[in-house]
Amino acid sequence: MAIYLIRRFVIMIATIFVIATLTFILMHSIPGNPFTTQDRSTSEAVQENLKAHYHLDEPMIVQYGIWLKSLATFDFGPSIKQPTETVNDLLGRGFPISAELGMWTITIALISGITLGVLAALKHNGIIDYIAMTLAVLGISIPNFILATLLIQQLAVNLQLLPAATWSSPMHMIMPIIALATGPTAIIARLTRSSMLEVLTQDYIKTARAKGLSPAKIVIKHALRNALMPVVTILGTLVAAILTGTFVIERIFAIPGMGKYFVESINNRDYPVIMGTTVFYSAFLIFMLFLVDIVYSILDPRIKLHKKGGS
Numbered sequence: 668m669a670i671y672l673i674r675r676f677v678i679m680i681a682t683i684f685v686i687a688t689l690t691f692i693l694m695h696s697i698p699g700n701p702f703t704t705q706d707r708s709t710s711e712a713v714q715e716n717l718k719a720h721y722h723l724d725e726p727m728i729v730q731y732g733i734w735l736k737s738l739a740t741f742d743f744g745p746s747i748k749q750p751t752e753t754v755n756d757l758l759g760r761g762f763p764i765s766a767e768l769g770m771w772t773i774t775i776a777l778i779s780g781i782t783l784g785v786l787a788a789l790k791h792n793g794i795i796d797y798i799a800m801t802l803a804v805l806g807i808s809i810p811n812f813i814l815a816t817l818l819i820q821q822l823a824v825n826l827q828l829l830p831a832a833t834w835s836s837p838m839h840m841i842m843p844i845i846a847l848a849t850g851p852t853a854i855i856a857r858l859t860r861s862s863m864l865e866v867l868t869q870d871y872i873k874t875a876r877a878k879g880l881s882p883a884k885i886v887i888k889h890a891l892r893n894a895l896m897p898v899v900t901i902l903g904t905l906v907a908a909i910l911t912g913t914f915v916i917e918r919i920f921a922i923p924g925m926g927k928y929f930v931e932s933i934n935n936r937d938y939p940v941i942m943g944t945t946v947f948y949s950a951f952l953i954f955m956l957f958l959v960d961i962v963y964s965i966l967d968p969r970i971k972l973h974k975k976g977g978s
Contacts, residue, residue: 764922858897
């Protein structure tokens with residue numbers, strides 16, 4: 668276990684370093700600079716002073732060294748667009764909101780998807796199975812930003828049942844969570860259904876039935892644990908998709924999360940915010956993938972972590 672953890676930690680650090688380097692190169696490859704983007708009337712002398720203040724007049728290798736130092740000290744520096752705010756301040760203010768939205772989404776997607784998948788498998792080729800899989804196909808087919816627009820039009824504008832924007836009460840959370848959770852719910856439902864159908868044909872399930880165990884006990888105690896393995900496998904990818912998908916949904920619903928700052932930073936060439944948020948989210952997602960490996964080994968004791976170290 669210790670060897671595996673050390674090896675994974677080294678790989679995680681190396682991956683973050685590569686992401687940080689690529690982000691730095693890509694950001695400085697974009698034409699223009701933050702000051703011409705913010706205010707095209709800014710004089711050339713003022714632009715030069717601003718570049719000097721933010722070290723943008725230094726050679727690229729020097730800027731890269733400053734960036735790595737800020738990364739190592741977890742201090743991403745001030746925002747160029749909002750000089751009174753640091754990137755750490757923006758992360759501290761926006762990430763909890765994005766994380767709350769993401770956690771609610773993945774929780775509801777897991778509960779709904781697993782429930783639909785299990786019911787569809789138990790009622791295979793029945794009306795419940797057809798309804799569940801039809802909903803799953805629709806959920807996968809409709810992009811979350813299209814669904815978000817439809818929800819606003821119907822529930823907020825036409826029926827006036829829910830507020831259309833911001834994030835100040837539980838009522839404001841309903842539509843964004845639905846928009847984000849629909850796709851993952853559909854994926855989880857289809858995976859759970861196919862996996863459960865396979866598990867229910869295994870010999871140990873037949874043995875449990877022969878012993879007279881109740882259907883509920885067979886499903887919950889014996890079948891579901893093994894049927895969830897494919898779901899756990901893609902859980903890290905789903906978390907990544909949900910957290911990055913929140914950027915678009917946050918803009919649509921005017922949610923004051925990281926999506927607001929990230930999109931604005933790209934439009935304004937706010938290098939510190941772009942690089943800081945990219946690395947922060949990359950590190951978070953890499954850590955989530957690591958947790959998925961741990962959960963995977965707990966669900967299936969046959970998997971030994973030290974044997975997976977090279978994967």
